[in-house]
Amino acid sequence: xxxxxxxxLTADGTHFFCGTSKATIYWCNTDDIAPELRNTCHYExxxxxxxxxxxxxxxxxxxxxxxxxxxxxxxxxxxxxxxxGLECYCLYFSKDGKSILSGWNDGKIRAFLPQSGKxxxxxxxAHNHGVTSLNGTNDCQKIVSGGMExxxxxxxxxxxxxxxxxxxxxxRQRVSDIKINTxxxxxxxxxxxxxCIIWDIINNTRVMCLFESTMFK
Amino acid sequence: MAQIKRIYTCIVIDxxxxxxxxxxxxxxxxxxxxxxxxxxRIGPTKKLFSQGVNTIQLLSNDxxxxxxxxxxxxxxxxxxxKLKE
Numbered sequence: 560x561x562x563x564x565x566x567x568l569t570a571d572g573t574h575f576f577c578g579t580s581k582a583t584i585y586w587c588n589t590d591d592i593a594p595e596l597r598n599t600c601h602y603e604x605x606x607x608x609x610x611x612x613x614x615x616x617x618x619x620x621x622x623x624x625x626x627x628x629x630x631x632x633x634x635x636x637x638x639x640x641x642x643x644g645l646e647c648y649c650l651y652f653s654k655d656g657k658s659i660l661s662g663w664n665d666g667k668i669r670a671f672l673p674q675s676g677k678x679x680x681x682x683x684x685a686h687n688h689g690v691t692s693l694n695g696t697n698d699c700q701k702i703v704s705g706g707m708e709x710x711x712x713x714x715x716x717x718x719x720x721x722x723x724x725x726x727x728x729x730x731r732q733r734v735s736d737i738k739i740n741t742x743x744x745x746x747x748x749x750x751x752x753x754x755c756i757i758w759d760i761i762n763n764t765r766v767m768c769l770f771e772s773t774m775f776k
Numbered sequence: 777m778a779q780i781k782r783i784y785t786c787i788v789i790d791x792x793x794x795x796x797x798x799x800x801x802x803x804x805x806x807x808x809x810x811x812x813x814x815x816x817r818i819g820p821t822k823k824l825f826s827q828g829v830n831t832i833q834l835l836s837n838d839x840x841x842x843x844x845x846x847x848x849x850x851x852x853x854x855x856x857x858k859l860k861e
Contacts, residue, residue, distance in 0.1 A: 562843075562846060563831060563847055563848070564830055566849070568835070572836040589835055
């Protein structure tokens with residue numbers, strides 16, 4: 560994969576490591592050059608890192624083209640979910656552990672099964688220019704997402720359906736992060752325009768707005 | 777050589793300090809004699825490495841191990857500058 564960028568021989572010259580531009584390391588024999596995959600990584604920027612709730616044995620990262628799930632202890636790649644040509648901005652493990660939610664630059668929210676990596680559902684056109692932040696409630700009934708244009712949207716997740724409960728447009732720039740309180744009543748979102756807004760996600764109204772001359776990220 | 781300009785990407789010097797092997801972006805290897813500062817030869821003549829030679833290592837049996845831009849790793853014999861595998 561990719562072009563060879565470096566070769567490094569062992570001291571006795573019988574084996575060597577080979578690094579490529581797609582961030583993979585191969586271990587080869589110098590006699591017959593049989594490559595054996597040793598290490599992989601994302602080769603573009605990593606946009607988000609998430610652990611599942613209450614479980615630190617594995618974590619997921621998202622980058623250009625793919626989401627990867629890693630084992631924390633062995634640092635091995637467990638799962639790779641590939642969506643070619645798109646960029647994943649944010650990740651969220653649902654509280655029940657039954658899905659990995661992800662926000663993409665084509666404006667879709669995609670939910671994947673955490674073991675097989677298969678697509679569970681996709682919410683088309685969730686946000687106009689990309690979904691930049693995601694969070695879900697503790698009962699897994701709702702997800703709150705933030706978009707590139709500053710809109711915050713609340714989705715009700717049913718067994719087969721995903722319905723938009725409310726669309727709240729107060730931020731002027733991209734939403735950088737969303738958190739939900741433990742009672743599932745309020746959510747707070749931060750934005751690049753320097754504001755944090757606390758929302759009531761039951762009635763879909765604004766509770767409080769905080770301004771600061773900084774860029775929340 | 778003459779009119780062709782080459783962009784060198786990597787260099788390796790043999791243990792006796794007499795020759796240097798240089799990989800180029802055009803995908804060939806240039807051998808230079810360090811004692812006379814002279815261009816010796818160029819290879820492999822038949823097949824160039826596509827997308828350039830990115831890195832060279834010298835093996836203990838004087839073969840050259842090189843990585844190319846299209847992702848191939850090749851072994852080249854230093855005596856005849858021919859592609860081995």
